[in-house]
Amino acid sequence: MSCGSGNCGCGGKGHQPEPEAGPESPVTDYIKSAKNNSRGSVPDPRNAFARAIGWFFSTIMADMRITRVRIISQAFFFILFLFFVVITDLRYLKGYPVSLFLEVDPLVGVATAITTGTVYKALILGLILLIPTLLLGRFFCNWICPYGTLHQLTNFLFGSRDEQQRIESNRFSNLQQLKYVIWLAMIVAALFGSLQIGLLDPICLFHRSMATAILPGINLIFPDTFYVEQYFHVGAWLIGGILLFFVGMNVIIPRFFCRAVCPLGAFLGVLSRFSVIRIERDPNKCIDCDACLKNCQGASDPHTQLRKSECFVCFECIDDCPVDAISFSFMPNKEHEVAGPPLPGRRAALASLLGVAGYAVARASGDSDANFNKKVIRPPGSVAEEGFLERCIKCDQCIRVCPTNVLQPTVMEAGLEGFWTPILNMKVGYCELNCTLCGQVCPTGAIQRISIEEKNGRGQFAEQGPVKIGTAFYDHGRCLPWAMETPCVVCEEVCPTSPKAIYSHEVTIRKRDGGSMTVRRPYVDPSLCIGCGICEHECPVKDHAAIRVTAIGETRSTERRLLMDGGDPSSLLDLVKKKR
Amino acid sequence: MNRRQFLRHMALTGTASAGAMAAGFYLWQREHFVPGFQEQSGITLPSFVAEKAASQADLGIAHGSDRFAVTRAAIDALGGIQRFIKKGDVVLLKPNVAFDRPPALAATTHPDSLRVIAQLVLEAGAKKIIVADNPINSPAGCFLKSGLQAVAGELDLELMYPEQSAFTNLELEGEILRHWPLFYRPFERADKVIGIAPCKDHNLCSASMTMKNWYGLLGGRRNQFHQHIHSIISDFALMVKPSLVVLDGMSVLISNGPTGGRLSDVKEMGTVVAGTDMVAVDSYGYTNLLERDIAGLDYLHKAHERGLGNMNWQETIWKEIRV
Numbered sequence: 083m084s085c086g087s088g089n090c091g092c093g094g095k096g097h098q099p100e101p102e103a104g105p106e107s108p109v110t111d112y113i114k115s116a117k118n119n120s121r122g123s124v125p126d127p128r129n130a131f132a133r134a135i136g137w138f139f140s141t142i143m144a145d146m147r148i149t150r151v152r153i154i155s156q157a158f159f160f161i162l163f164l165f166f167v168v169i170t171d172l173r174y175l176k177g178y179p180v181s182l183f184l185e186v187d188p189l190v191g192v193a194t195a196i197t198t199g200t201v202y203k204a205l206i207l208g209l210i211l212l213i214p215t216l217l218l219g220r221f222f223c224n225w226i227c228p229y230g231t232l233h234q235l236t237n238f239l240f241g242s243r244d245e246q247q248r249i250e251s252n253r254f255s256n257l258q259q260l261k262y263v264i265w266l267a268m269i270v271a272a273l274f275g276s277l278q279i280g281l282l283d284p285i286c287l288f289h290r291s292m293a294t295a296i297l298p299g300i301n302l303i304f305p306d307t308f309y310v311e312q313y314f315h316v317g318a319w320l321i322g323g324i325l326l327f328f329v330g331m332n333v334i335i336p337r338f339f340c341r342a343v344c345p346l347g348a349f350l351g352v353l354s355r356f357s358v359i360r361i362e363r364d365p366n367k368c369i370d371c372d373a374c375l376k377n378c379q380g381a382s383d384p385h386t387q388l389r390k391s392e393c394f395v396c397f398e399c400i401d402d403c404p405v406d407a408i409s410f411s412f413m414p415n416k417e418h419e420v421a422g423p424p425l426p427g428r429r430a431a432l433a434s435l436l437g438v439a440g441y442a443v444a445r446a447s448g449d450s451d452a453n454f455n456k457k458v459i460r461p462p463g464s465v466a467e468e469g470f471l472e473r474c475i476k477c478d479q480c481i482r483v484c485p486t487n488v489l490q491p492t493v494m495e496a497g498l499e500g501f502w503t504p505i506l507n508m509k510v511g512y513c514e515l516n517c518t519l520c521g522q523v524c525p526t527g528a529i530q531r532i533s534i535e536e537k538n539g540r541g542q543f544a545e546q547g548p549v550k551i552g553t554a555f556y557d558h559g560r561c562l563p564w565a566m567e568t569p570c571v572v573c574e575e576v577c578p579t580s581p582k583a584i585y586s587h588e589v590t591i592r593k594r595d596g597g598s599m600t601v602r603r604p605y606v607d608p609s610l611c612i613g614c615g616i617c618e619h620e621c622p623v624k625d626h627a628a629i630r631v632t633a634i635g636e637t638r639s640t641e642r643r644l645l646m647d648g649g650d651p652s653s654l655l656d657l658v659k660k661k662r
Numbered sequence: 663m664n665r666r667q668f669l670r671h672m673a674l675t676g677t678a679s680a681g682a683m684a685a686g687f688y689l690w691q692r693e694h695f696v697p698g699f700q701e702q703s704g705i706t707l708p709s710f711v712a713e714k715a716a717s718q719a720d721l722g723i724a725h726g727s728d729r730f731a732v733t734r735a736a737i738d739a740l741g742g743i744q745r746f747i748k749k750g751d752v753v754l755l756k757p758n759v760a761f762d763r764p765p766a767l768a769a770t771t772h773p774d775s776l777r778v779i780a781q782l783v784l785e786a787g788a789k790k791i792i793v794a795d796n797p798i799n800s801p802a803g804c805f806l807k808s809g810l811q812a813v814a815g816e817l818d819l820e821l822m823y824p825e826q827s828a829f830t831n832l833e834l835e836g837e838i839l840r841h842w843p844l845f846y847r848p849f850e851r852a853d854k855v856i857g858i859a860p861c862k863d864h865n866l867c868s869a870s871m872t873m874k875n876w877y878g879l880l881g882g883r884r885n886q887f888h889q890h891i892h893s894i895i896s897d898f899a900l901m902v903k904p905s906l907v908v909l910d911g912m913s914v915l916i917s918n919g920p921t922g923g924r925l926s927d928v929k930e931m932g933t934v935v936a937g938t939d940m941v942a943v944d945s946y947g948y949t950n951l952l953e954r955d956i957a958g959l960d961y962l963h964k965a966h967e968r969g970l971g972n973m974n975w976q977e978t979i980w981k982e983i984r985v
Contacts, residue, residue: 172800310826320756485803514803517803582918
């Protein structure tokens, strides 16, 4: 370690002469300190453990500083995240696990386990993070989390360069309680079946921002980079604006989101209480210079009693300490730490109350029940609305992968609880008949991973029939052949079912001028319509189509079906046979 | 302030004021215009028609069971691919990939149809083959599921998606088609153009064959075409003068067109028609493959009357072969 390298951020100031000369890394120093910590000559098992780690770092990593290893790890996961975001597209998606970050996010796994009582498919991978967090603390925040890396990078590029200012901005602040309040309120709401963690979970938030605002925004400026045709998303300004707000806040409070808002950080912080290795300051060596705060990412007070719940395990303090008083230690002195999160009991009670009350007032609006909105047309394979609110984490991966741009984040259509969940907007796109990509990337099973055969009721699923997401209805006052003596029936042409759900009859009409003309007037057969909406999308009456799909008739809910025999396969099959 | 400073400051202020005035006058729009009624200009596609010897056929009709052999035979009947493709040509192949459907449903150009024609073109010494279409369903899905993307990968054909920047305004003296966004990028480098269309039923205009195939070269609000569908399709014969069109009637979509959806919508007809006159090719397809009465197909009559082709295919020079 040399402060002259310029990498440690100290700018060459404030470093004491190194106590011992030699090309030693902080890790070897750490081993030394571990040795010093051992009392007497009795062999201490902690010593052996420390030696093993020391051997690993001193031989395998040679002179590699651990903060540099960390930066490599952050860069790797950041690039991997962006890679997955970019290839979540029919053209490039070749079975890559594009939702991997969401699947290893333990908050997603645990919260959906609370709402549904199950762990859906790959969400079991959340254990991969849960276990090491219990041992090491919140290392995820500063080694893996791509959103955390974005904030750190922003702060590095645009944050204050003044050393004293940085030290002051990295002291623990009571604002950091906020994230525990947010997390607890969300978990309590989850107990009632309302999954809201996705609003602020960093992985969900980052995925959502990329899918709905950032990639379409980049594509606007550089056409044809991500889309064949420009994608648009309802309310992208809000989603993008929130991302920019959190990113911008880094200039005022470094890593504001990570420290004060992030519910995943709060969850990992709660778990960090159990961690067995942590940053430890040797008060006998410490000269109280506060240099350890210069680059402290979590504002975890390494200069005094370490707040385990706030520490991101970034190792910057070890690098910055001029007297090597700080080390990464196995079960150090309990008195030198604040183990639990900074959440006083009464504030926790308030958070719980917020969760209960928030659930109650949101659900009482009836948006998911008696007053459901006709525009809430859910993607094919979606579970019934109540289950959807238990599962959807608003990560908008479905919206990213949708090949027609039909999937849009809601604003208030699905109620407050359904904010940013996906619905189909046929003005923008339509549901592709032979496509189930939304269900393939959904990490939580809000959209189940149905096959194309299941979706279209083919092969062995012919008995149960196709999955319907809504039904199309004509608006005769706007339809060209119905109201305006003009031939059209684009709707019939594009209808993808066989037999077509849209059919037309030729009629001879008397025109305004008294002459006669023959036009085809279209009709919908509700037993065949699957609600894909390509008719609405292709209708030339573009602003408010003459045929529109509404949610009624969806198969996912018996409450919202349309035809009494619509779910009865025998009558449907009879009809199909008749048409043949 | 001394005199030098005063002069310098005045010069600066003067320059800035003069600059602002110059910029203002330069940008000044003195006349109004009526939005939506501005003059439009655009490009007209050149003719890609190959030279023809008097004895060479206009129409090659081949029957058989193997798509590769039948397609080759139909083109051979016209005098072989060398009649159309010269060494070093860049060739645009325009399939119909309108829908996101697997090949068996016959709603899109069959991958084997593209494969055999691409092979012939490459054998004739073409430098490069471009495959392009602007589908109705999402382009990526259509090219993938129709199987054409696989063929393009296998034979190293350049697949062009209808990206935003690939469109240019068309200019045409059509019956109804005048200015419209044209998928022009594939034509920028093309020396020759070959249309490869499946033979399909169509709910509105009764049949989609080689003329209707050019629909996929246009962008914009195509859903307005249906109000004058027959005029539009006849205008396509004016818009594109291809080197060759191939109508693939091996499997014909006879009902529920143009999307199809069930195997029962498809009928095996074992025929491929190649030709230089798309009106003649389509009239053969309509009467002999879809087996319908040509009196009812307005767009052929319109094109015929405007001299864009001959709807009485028997009057052209035609050759029929059984493989």
